Amino acid sequence: MDPKVINFIEQNKDRFVEELKSFLRIPSVSTDPQHKRDVRKCAEYAASELKRIGMQHVQVCETAGHPIVYAAWLGTPGRPTALLYGHYDVQPIDPIELWHSPPFEPEIRNGEIYARGAADDKGQVFMHFKSLEAHLRNTGKLPVNFKILIEGEEECGSPNLDQFIREHREMLQADVVVISDTPMFARGVPSICYGLRGLVYFQIDLVGTSSDLHSGSFGGTVANPAFVLCRLLGNMKNEEGRVTIPGFYDDVRPLTERERREYASLPFDAERYRKELGAPQLWGEMGYSPLEQIWARPTFEINGILGGFTGEGAKTVIPAKTMAKVSMRLVPDQDPDKIARLFEDHVRKVCPPSVELRITRMHGGKAWLAPIDHPAMKAAGRAYEKGFGKKPVFVREGGSIPVVSTFTELLNVPCVLIGIGLPDENAHAPNEKLDLGNFHGGILSTAYLYEELANVA
Amino acid sequence: MDPKVINFIEQNKDRFVEELKSFLRIPSVSTDPQHKRDVRKCAEYAASELKRIGMQHVQVCETAGHPIVYAAWLGTPGRPTALLYGHYDVQPIDPIELWHSPPFEPEIRNGEIYARGAADDKGQVFMHFKSLEAHLRNTGKLPVNFKILIEGEEECGSPNLDQFIREHREMLQADVVVISDTPMFARGVPSICYGLRGLVYFQIDLVGTSSDLHSGSFGGTVANPAFVLCRLLGNMKNEEGRVTIPGFYDDVRPLTERERREYASLPFDAERYRKELGAPQLWGEMGYSPLEQIWARPTFEINGILGGFTGEGAKTVIPAKTMAKVSMRLVPDQDPDKIARLFEDHVRKVCPPSVELRITRMHGGKAWLAPIDHPAMKAAGRAYEKGFGKKPVFVREGGSIPVVSTFTELLNVPCVLIGIGLPDENAHAPNEKLDLGNFHGGILSTAYLYEELANVA
Structure with a gap:
């Protein structure tokens, strides 16, 4: 990759964090009618940021609910097209009394930024904004054609997304979908997610x-x-x-022997997990390990x-x-x-x-399971390894990203889930946060990812 | 009874209701710390009313919680002494959105007064105030010596009452305790309660x-x-x-055959009861009728x-x-x-x-069961018959008035429970109300009761 891109990412760390703060300050709680204006404000902010970094075709698209932000850069005909999906809306904040700092006044403590939406999903969306900026600002182009769809209704179940995708199939058509809305397996263990509940x-x-x-x-x-x-x-x-x-x-698909073996080999400490959650005891379906319970049951x-x-x-x-x-x-x-x-x-x-x-x-939404030997998956693996200096592991996630099934079905393209949140970052709970080391590593990794995807499909 | 007393009660109906309204306007919610001042204000209002009607020894007594109002008229030595117990505190008002008129702005609709505390227990306490006034104003005396104890913590379980009674045993000593905090069995069926859960x-x-x-x-x-x-x-x-x-x-004491027979003969229509509650179906312990379930199970x-x-x-x-x-x-x-x-x-x-x-x-508190052939019970029966023109029935009540056990144990005197609320008056629920016909009939009945008690004990 062009050293200018890498240097730019290295030298602008602090600015990136300050800009992320502005994004996090907008209380875009999509499930609460009282925040309707804030959600729109947040969409408009994202659109203006995309324009500023050099993306084209930027639009705030109306839906029956909250707007969808679209952007594209199509300057390298013949090369593959990647579509980034993310969401700019956030979970409600209650119980508010358990927050140590106000949820919409981002605060940095111990290298982590605390705010509602820091990990889920504004921080991860913004990471892509910055890797795109790094390419566009320093090379005047992107390694692949690139489309962006950022919705404002993920936390209320994306009621208008399917229709939007159906109605804009051509505008959204791509060779691969990239989503950063999942956590890494653990601190220092970059991971690619191949399954969702x-x-x-x-x-x-x-x-x-x-x-x-x-x-x-x-x-x-x-x-x-x-x-x-x-x-x-x-x-x-x-x-x-x-x-x-x-x-x-x-209709539950049983775990394969290989999956059970691989999950068992991951660095997972059940006792530490229990302590982190503050539970007196773990409890779940008998006959399955905690990872199996979360990922496959x-x-x-x-x-x-x-x-x-x-x-x-x-x-x-x-x-x-x-x-x-x-x-x-x-x-x-x-x-x-x-x-x-x-x-x-x-x-x-x-x-x-x-x-x-x-x-x-x-x-609601369907579960999803991807083949881990697909070229796009392998490309993501290489990008991650370059960005974090470590081979990623293949994991599943217990949460649901219904849009993954939608893309798989409606656009008939593979999805790559490359996330940099951590499991203890309190998505959906008080004191949501994001590790800034992972934020920066993620900017570098996704900058590499765009290059790797140029050779795929 | 002196005809002047009866005429006075007849001629002052409207004034009595207006005065009751003032009492009901004070939001004396004892369980809510935010209403602490209102509770005290209500105690002081009750005390000033008692003074005004001619009661003596009026005191607002401090406790560790809300104050107790005490008064006495001891002008007929040699005659028995009755002790009236009641409470001036009320239940919380939530869910407030279900009230058709504000809970502390009394409103009369169809001969019923709507307000929190109308039936439980301000209306019934105030009924005694008015029968006492009728005697004192017209004859200058009462038929018996009379003591009054009105507490402000009944709705939070009377945490300081037992101690107060223990410490003021002499001041409170009486031959009979009168309590009006229970409903009549039904409209037009005056009732004396001989059991509580x-x-x-x-x-x-x-x-x-x-x-x-x-x-x-x-x-x-x-x-x-x-x-x-x-x-x-x-x-x-x-x-x-x-x-x-x-x-x-x-340790559950079984119902006697006589009780089961008598309950079965009361004018109780299970289907009408179900409809009034708006329940799709009645449901309770198998093998018992609804009255048995409420009163004795x-x-x-x-x-x-x-x-x-x-x-x-x-x-x-x-x-x-x-x-x-x-x-x-x-x-x-x-x-x-x-x-x-x-x-x-x-x-x-x-x-x-x-x-x-x-x-x-x-x-919490103990259940209570009284012998229905006690002279005080019979006196109450006669008074009720004169006031309402109908022989009362003997019933139990599913609710709890822990102080009844306290009086029975600490003062070792019988309790007479003569109540004029109705079962559908929404004590503890939105739209609490009191039938004004029963309020007036109750004033007359209790005026008679004081006379009847003069011959007892």
């Missing part, structure tokens, strides 16, 4: 009576919806950590539950209604629609007629 | 990890405290509606539950912690301390080591 997410509402009741005057004669909900959800997994929904495991989780009196003190009510948000992480080859149907059928069957039940399906 | 109340906190976790990146390897809580609470009652805590039913209820993300939209977290408020209604001869111990032991036993458990015992 899928997701189905539901809200369950139960109504028992038309208003809260005095638990003395009425207790014992009516179903308590909070109790019914607990009974219903508490039986969704058995003692062995297995989901009890009939048919749930029917489906699960059922309660994401939120609410009912009755939850303030200070005591109030002797029977709640009129109660609510839970629940989700299932899926693995290949579980179909989200089928699992959603099995779940709904099961809940309707076990929910007693003493309460009114409403099930609302929210977002 | 007891209570034990707990908060359970479970902590899984030190912060909320991304359910994709970590889901499947750690216990979800919301799931553990659901499993734990969902198993507290079985399919037959019976509490599963070992030993829970050991213990139960377990979840009063509140909270954990994880409960806002709009979807957030894929595993909550770090979760909380539930739970309580058990007890019947004779269950001992609250013993039941609390059984509960705690059971929870500690079934809670898995994958979460941290904290159990906090909150307020």
Whole structure:
């Protein structure tokens, strides 16, 4: 690679971090209607940054929800085209009281930048902005044709993305998709992700009576919806950590012997992992290691539950209604629609007629698994090795990036998942952060990646 | 009774209601520290009202918590002494959005006054104020010696009342205690309550990890405290509606055949009851009628539950912690301390080591059962008949008034529970109200009650 590109990346580290801060300051919480304007502001900021670094065809595209930012540089005809996907929206910030510094006032402590979106995904999107800038500023061009699609609805399930991709298939057509929205396996262990879990997410509402009741005057004669909900959800997994929904495991693709062997050889310390999470004990599906549980086994989780009196003190009510948000992480080859149907059928069957039940399906997506010997995967491996001085490992990720399946299906191209977050960086939790060493290593790696992709496809 | 007393009660109806409104306007929510001043203001208001109507020895007595209002009229030596107990504090108001008119701006609709505390217990306390006023204003005296103790902590479990009674045993000594804090059996069915359920109340906190976790990146390897809580609470009652805590039913006094017969003869329409509550179906311990379930059978209820993300939209977290408020209604001869111990032991036993458990015992009290052939009970029956023109029925109440046990034990005197609320008046729920016809009938009945008690003990 042109030494000017490498030097530029080395010499502008501090400026890059200052610029990242500006991006992180915009509270682009996509699930909260109150932040609608901030989300747009963030899209416009990203667009203006892309123009500034020399990208062309920059557009803020309207959707039925939050806008999508598009840009392209198509100055090297005949060479392959890469499409970068990322998102500029962020998770909600609550519980706000657990943040040590305000979530939208980025603060650097011990070489890490703390802010909502630092790791997921603004920091990783911005890393590409800077590697693109390094090429364009110093060589006047990019090694490949390059398209960028950055959406503002990833954290609410990308409700308008599929349609956008369908309607702009030609504009988005590429030979490979690059996504940086996954963590490295561990500090100092660069990783390429070849598998993701899928997701189905539901809200369950139960109504028992038309208003809260005095638990003395009425207790014992009516179903308590909070109790019914607990009974219903508490039986969704058995003692062995297995989901009890009939048919749930029917389509689960088993781990191969090779995968089990390779996962076992990764530097994973279960006791250290437990300590980092602050859990008194690990607990999961029996017969699987923690990495297998996260990467290759489906699960059922309660994401939120609410009912009755939850303030200070005591109030002797029977709640009129109660609510839970629940989700299932899926693995290949579980179909989200089928699992959603099995779940709904099961809940309707076990929910007693003493309460009114409403099930609302929210977002979701398919699991994904890529062949690790694809040329694009190998190119990513080489780029990573040059940027971080270390061969990457091939891992899976327990989270879901539904757009990966969308790209695979709609554009029929491979996806390369090259992420530089760390597993303990609190994506989706208070005190989200990003290691600045990885941020800089990622800028260098992705600068190399564009070169490596020039020889692929 | 002196016709002037009766006429006075008849002619001042409207004024009495206007005065009641002033009492209801004071937001004396005792469980909420933010209302501490309002609670005191309410005590002072009650004291000034008692002075105004001619009561003597009026004091606002300090306690470690909210003050107690005391008053006495001891002008008829040799005659019995009655002690009125009531409370001027009220339940919290949430969920506020379900109120049709503001809880502390009393509003009359269809002959009912809507306000927090209207039925429980300000309206019923104020009814006595007005019957006392009727006697004192028109005859210059009361038929019996009369003491008043009105506390401000009933809704948070009367934490300082027992000590106050112990320390003021002489000041409070009486021949009979009168309490108006229970509902009538139904509209047009005046009732005297001879039994109450007891209570034990707990908060359970479970902590899984030190912060909320991304359910994709970590889901499947750690216990979800919301799931553990659901499993734990969902198993507290079985399919037959019976509490599963070992030993829970050991000391339950069975219903007598006579009680079952008498309850069955009361004008209770289960289908109408179900409709009034808005429940799709009634549900309770198998083998018992609804009245038996409420009055004579213990139960377990979840009063509140909270954990994880409960806002709009979807957030894929595993909550770090979760909380539930739970309580058990007890019947004779269950001992609250013993039941609390059984509960705690059971929870500690079934809670898995994958979460941290904290159990906090909150307020509670013993159940109570009085002999219905006691002279004081009979006196109350006659007074009620004169005031409402109808023989009262003897009923129990599913709620708890722990002070009844305290009086029975500490002062060793009978308690007469003569209440004029109605079962559907939303005590402890939004849109609490009081029927003004019963308010006026109650003023007349209690004016008669003081006369009847003159011949008792």
